[in-house]
Amino acid sequence: xxxxxxxxxxxxxxxxxxxxxxxxxxxxxxxxxxxxxxxxxxxxxxxxxxxxxxxxxxxxxxxxxxxxxxxxxxxxxxxxxxxxxxxxxxxxxxxxxxxxxxxxxxxxxxxxxxxxxxxxxxxxxxxxxxxxxxxxxxxxxxxxxxxxxxxxxxxxxxxxxxxxxxxxxxxxxxxxxxxxxxxxxxxxxxxxxxxxxxxxxxxxxxxxxxxxxxxxxxxxxxxxxxxxxxxxxxxxxxxxxxxxxxxxxxxxxxxxxxxxxxxxxxxxxxxxxxxxxxxxxxxxxxxxxxxxxxxxxxxxxxxxxxxxxxxxxxxxxxxxxxxxxxxxxxxxx
Numbered sequence: 001x002x003x004x005x006x007x008x009x010x011x012x013x014x015x016x017x018x019x020x021x022x023x024x025x026x027x028x029x030x031x032x033x034x035x036x037x038x039x040x041x042x043x044x045x046x047x048x049x050x051x052x053x054x055x056x057x058x059x060x061x062x063x064x065x066x067x068x069x070x071x072x073x074x075x076x077x078x079x080x081x082x083x084x085x086x087x088x089x090x091x092x093x094x095x096x097x098x099x100x101x102x103x104x105x106x107x108x109x110x111x112x113x114x115x116x117x118x119x120x121x122x123x124x125x126x127x128x129x130x131x132x133x134x135x136x137x138x139x140x141x142x143x144x145x146x147x148x149x150x151x152x153x154x155x156x157x158x159x160x161x162x163x164x165x166x167x168x169x170x171x172x173x174x175x176x177x178x179x180x181x182x183x184x185x186x187x188x189x190x191x192x193x194x195x196x197x198x199x200x201x202x203x204x205x206x207x208x209x210x211x212x213x214x215x216x217x218x219x220x221x222x223x224x225x226x227x228x229x230x231x232x233x234x235x236x237x238x239x240x241x242x243x244x245x246x247x248x249x250x251x252x253x254x255x256x257x258x259x260x261x262x263x264x265x266x267x268x269x270x271x272x273x274x275x276x277x278x279x280x281x282x283x284x285x286x287x288x289x290x291x292x293x294x295x296x297x298x299x300x301x302x303x304x305x306x307x308x309x310x311x312x313x314x315x316x317x318x319x320x321x322x323x324x325x326x327x328x329x330x331x332x333x
Contacts, residue, residue, distance in 0.1 A: 020302075021256075028051075032290060032294070038284070042286060043108070046107055047108050053101045055297065059301045059304045060093060063305065092132045093130065093133045096129040124195070131195075138206055142206055193268050196268050200262070203261050257303040260299035267292035268289075270285075274286065274289070
């Protein structure tokens with residue numbers, strides 16, 4: 001009964017977080033949309049993007065601190081560690097947000113002088129850092145969840161969408177080739193949709209895997225029965241993800257993370273289209289894409305509220321027992 005009550009309490013918390021997220025997105029973007037003139041709108045767009053990614057950075061630091069405190073508390077009380085702990089992953093996601101916060105501040109304050117090249121370098125480094133986090137998360141918990149055919153199919157679908165986007169942007173560049181276009185800037189912006197596609201691949205697989213495991217758990221019995229099975233497995237030194245209560249608690253945060261990445265991809269693609277038409281178009285339209293970036297950063301901040309749930313999975317597929325002897329949550333890749 002306690003677990004069932006915790007489930008409904010978790011649902012109420014999720015509703016509150018989603019409601020606050022929607023309200024914060026509306027309020028933040030209203031400062032951009034309803035700016036008095038184009039110059040103010042351009043500045044507000046960059047500033048709000050920097051502030052929102054800064055919020056995500058602060059939330060990340062707080063949640064990782066709480067996560068580590070919880071692990072130390074378990075160790076002091078002699079409880080077995082039931083969650084995965086990898087300091088490199090914690091550092092990589094903090095580094096990612098720290099780099100992006102710095103890049104957004106440079107973009108906002110020094111764009112007209114020299115900031116764009118430094119900002120791009122920081123954004124690229126941030127992509128690499130977050131990519132490390134995502135791929136390690138997928139590799140550690142979900143690498144046996146899908147057949148190779150599924151991975152290839154998902155990769156092909158993402159690649160087709162990416163090729164369509166890049167082909168359209170290149171066609172625009174050819175169409176206006178008689179005009180003055182900063183091709184270096186346009187080409188650099190083409191890299192962002194590519195990086196978004198690379199990171200979206202593990203993100204969508206992680207979300208799909210969580211949903212699949214939750215569906216399998218429901219088919220095996222009621223929530224209370226599954227919780228008893230999970231507790232019995234923990235007594236044998238195994239960390240189980242079989243409970244649908246855990247699946248429900250985790251999937252919302254994974255979903256928010258995937259939505260954030262999708263919004264980032266939309267913003268980067270739109271910005272690339274604008275860049276193809278030249279700097280004047282970028283100056284005029286960048287606030288539109290910053291609206292997506294603001295929503296992206298706030299969704300990311302909301303996802304990080306459930307940071308500990310990102311590591312609450314069983315390392316291997318619950319139906320795949322060939323590697324159970326390697327499934328200790330203390331092991332780091």
